Amino acid sequence: MTKNNFLFEPIEKEQAQNQEETSYSSVTYWQDVWHKLKQNKLALICLIILSILFAMAIIGPFISGYTYYQTQLSLKNTPPNATFWFGTDELGRDLFTRCWWGARISFFVGIAASTIDLIIGVLFGAIAALAGGKTEEWMMRFADILYAIPYLLVVILLMVVIGSGIFTIILALTITGWINMARIVRSQVLQIKQQDFITAATALGASKKRILLQHLIPNAMGAILVTLTLTIPSAIFAEAFLSFLGLGVQAPIASLGTMANDGLAALRYYPWRLFFPAVLISLTMLSFNALGDGLRDVLDPRLKT
């Protein structure tokens, strides 16, 4: 384009269009959350560690070529080496494979138990808050009574009665586990219920079900997500604790808790048998907890513990 002497000059069409646009693209709520979470280094590292642990829980058992139940008595209690990366146990089973099987069980229990907690807790809490009056009073009183019972005792009792196994653990954990979620969702919904957009939705003739599912629960999602990330490690801990006491999954399947229990007996001479499962449990719980903390800072700064 040749230079001319006019004060104003016409610009090219393409450029004109660009100038109409705002400099930032619009950001959704979750993009914003993700952006803020990325600034928290610890939470981000924990997210990466969790992804690695999760991936290893899926593929880890197949890497070494040994199965979790394959015994080689001539190779018992081998220290970690090139073939057995985490060593072997008292029956010569490969600890690397067993550890990742254990991690798989921990993740499964943690995620399954907290998903069930999530569904029951969210519905119970939201319905109680929405119903109000006597219904709410009775529902929350019921939750209070259940909440007052020390949960680990109930879990142990159930494990004794039904017998041990993964699904018993999940059942036992969910019987009292949902209450915390229900309480948090209720208090959130009670706040949201007062806001104008709910009144507007009611005025426009939205049904209670629609208000509950389309307006109340999505708006309480922040608190729900934070509670969820903190429920998973407590479920993982409970499974490990029960397995450690001998109430968990049965041999030859091993969870990290049972392996820690077995390793304890051999601590003096074969410390690696305790070391690897212990590190895996701690690392998983640490990552979930730190991630939960990070999420809480972003999503709901008022929710402090």
Add this chain to the structure above:
Amino acid sequence: MSNYLVKKGLILLSSLFLVTVLTFFLMHAIPGDPFIQDKAIPEEILQALHKHYGLDQPLYVQFFKYLDGVLHFELGPSFKYEGRTVNEIISTGFPVSFYLGMEALVIAVFGGICLGSIAAMNHRRLPDYIMMVIAVLGISVPSFILATFLQYLLAMKLSLLPVARWGSFSQTIMPALSLAALPLAFIARLTRSNMIEVLQQDYIQTAKSKGLNGIKVLLRHVLRNALLPVVTYLGPLTAAVMTGSFAIEKIFGIPGLGQWFVMSITNRDYTVIMGVTIFYSALLLLCVFIVDLLYCFIDPRIKQDYDKK
């Protein structure tokens, strides 16, 4: 005030009743007979045993008898240890667990408050970050793993402390520390976040500008307000310490109630499981109740809320 107490008391009683009902019927729902073992027992002896322990009566009669016993603090005989009652087992095991629990509680409360205050006063500086890392570790590393780690490091490798058993003070240190770690970390976080909030309040500025010295402001104004939520946590904390000691007592071979409980589970000693569950539940519920009462005196606002309703 009375409203609040009545409500909390009712929750306490109904929870306790629920626990008793639950334990009783769950234990009786287990298929099989508590006296049938590997060896066959003659039918007459089995019947005599059932009669002796009252198992030949209808279930509801057994239930009311048991309930009556629980109300009189009589938890019945042990099925596996002849001649021992559940009461005896509790009275031998509990003092040990209680001692251990108290030591852990003291460590957790004092350690937690100290760490939390130091972190809050150095908010966003190095001590704060160090404290936060310790706290997250304390919450994430399960007590039984910490216990075995301490045992390995301090007792086996460095020979600083006795490995296990019970009797002298030095034998209580490691168990108490591992039991205290989780509540300590929790209290530290709670104290820290509350203190940061309180430190920003106007009345702290006022107190400082009136010339009160730092220590006085800290003790009279900051801590007093920041510790309220910590008091609420004391109830659940006791529960955590008590149930946590099941694993700890197993690791260190401590003859406390926790070990009896775990043993009775592996032995399928149903009356002991029932008795100890009810005993623990009653104890923990009572702790929560006492904490609620305390809270009511410390923070008059709670009481007022209830009187208004």
